[in-house]
Amino acid sequence: MFYPHTPLHERCSEVQESRMGLLTELRDSISRVTDRLFSASEPKRIGIYGPPNAGKTTLANRIARDWTGDAIGPESHIPHETRRARRKENVEIERNGRAVTIDIVDTPGVTTKVDYKEFLDHDIGKDDAVRRSREATEGVAEAMHWLREDVDGVIYVLDSAEDPFTQVNTMLIGIIESRELPVLIFANKTDLEDSNVKQIANAFPQHETVPLSALEGENMDEVYDKIAEYFG
Amino acid sequence: MPEVKRGDHDGIQIDLISGARMENMRSMEKIRLILDSVRDGKIVILEDGLSPDEESKLIEVTMTEISPDNFSGIEIETYPHKSSDSGFLGKLMGRDSTKKLTVIGPANQIETLHKDETLISALISRK
Numbered sequence: 001m002f003y004p005h006t007p008l009h010e011r012c013s014e015v016q017e018s019r020m021g022l023l024t025e026l027r028d029s030i031s032r033v034t035d036r037l038f039s040a041s042e043p044k045r046i047g048i049y050g051p052p053n054a055g056k057t058t059l060a061n062r063i064a065r066d067w068t069g070d071a072i073g074p075e076s077h078i079p080h081e082t083r084r085a086r087r088k089e090n091v092e093i094e095r096n097g098r099a100v101t102i103d104i105v106d107t108p109g110v111t112t113k114v115d116y117k118e119f120l121d122h123d124i125g126k127d128d129a130v131r132r133s134r135e136a137t138e139g140v141a142e143a144m145h146w147l148r149e150d151v152d153g154v155i156y157v158l159d160s161a162e163d164p165f166t167q168v169n170t171m172l173i174g175i176i177e178s179r180e181l182p183v184l185i186f187a188n189k190t191d192l193e194d195s196n197v198k199q200i201a202n203a204f205p206q207h208e209t210v211p212l213s214a215l216e217g218e219n220m221d222e223v224y225d226k227i228a229e230y231f232g
Numbered sequence: 233m234p235e236v237k238r239g240d241h242d243g244i245q246i247d248l249i250s251g252a253r254m255e256n257m258r259s260m261e262k263i264r265l266i267l268d269s270v271r272d273g274k275i276v277i278l279e280d281g282l283s284p285d286e287e288s289k290l291i292e293v294t295m296t297e298i299s300p301d302n303f304s305g306i307e308i309e310t311y312p313h314k315s316s317d318s319g320f321l322g323k324l325m326g327r328d329s330t331k332k333l334t335v336i337g338p339a340n341q342i343e344t345l346h347k348d349e350t351l352i353s354a355l356i357s358r359k
Contacts, residue, residue, distance in 0.1 A: 110291065111305070112291055112294060112305050112306050112307065112308055112339070113294075113298075113304050113305025113306060113307065113339035114295070114298055114304065114305055115304040115305070115339070115340075116300050130300045133298070133300065134300075137295040137296070137298045138295070140291065140292075140295045141291075141292045141295040141296060144288050144289075144291050144292040144295075145292065147288065148285070148288055165347045165348055165349075166347070167307075167308050167309050167310065167344070167347075170310060170311075171284070171287045171288075171291070171308070171310070174284045174287065175284040175285070175287060175288045177284070178283070178284035178285065179284075
């Protein structure tokens with residue numbers, strides 16, 4: 001290629017950059033192929049999804065504490081407490097004499113709207129509320145990105161005392177199904193008086209529903225059996 | 233036909249968009265059309281709805297556009313997803329389960345009163 005107005009050192013630099021680009025692309029391609037070859041032996045990334053305040057972080061912490069001794073993140077009754085996807089790697093769950101290793105990804109609660117005024121009801125000042133709402137929107141966008149690109153399976157957590165027929169649930173289950181990801185529905189908060197597990201099971205009859213209370217640690221044996229069965 | 237602008241009447245504009253109008257649009261064109269309309273205070277009704285992937289992108293783009301005291305997001309309603317037709321056989325038989333009537337509006341103007349497998353009841357109000 002002829003470069004009439006480009007100094008020699010710049011042309012050399014461009015050729016060098018072009019070669020580097022090709023090398024980088026080649027390296028990335030090889031990396032992708034090897035990733036696929038060895039993916040079967042790597043831990044599966046299991047995303048914990050659901051609407052805000054369903055108890056996703058409480059569940060993630062319960063699983064992480066039970067099998068690694070560490071928590072993943074802070075729990076709170078304030079919506080959007082989790083505003084960044086958090087990962088706990090190499091969680092080894094032992095069931096029936098065999099071990100299943102997974103990476104847990106605790107994601108921010110998915111919604112189609114975030115109004116900073118909702119935070120004001122929780123004794124949070126306006127500046128802090130605006131900051132939280134901005135972080136929450138970034139977190140939801142990040143969660144959607146993880147769902148499209150980076151998870152191998154989904155634990156969908158619902159508050160069993162709440163109506164499951166919401167648009168967020170409808171859309172997210174549709175998105176998960178369209179990506180053909182294995183999914184378990186966890187009907188959480190069975191310790192609440194208004195808990196209605198049957199309503200959750202009726203809303204998503206095409207998927208297995210497991211009742212539990214992540215807060216009280218109720219029915220965790222079945223939870224781990226199902227995780228090993230679905231994602232092992 | 234002369235177009236009636238929103239400012240001409242003290243009401244809420246509802247755009248019913250046919251599947252034919254959307255079928256040749258790219259995903260981002262659809263999302264832009266929806267969000268521009270909703271941010272303008274309109275209610276958008278899509279005859280055929282969006283694919284799951286487009287819904288996922290709609291949520292993601294909506295999140296990036298939310299700003300305090302200006303735009304707090306969208307309310308969107310469709311009927312619950314039925315998986316029976318989405319399998320291989322369903323696709324082979326031409327039953328496209330992604331097609332579903334979809335209502336989208338500004339979050340501060342639509343409130344869902346009731347929703348189940350066969351009915352969506354919503355209240356649309358002025359700002």
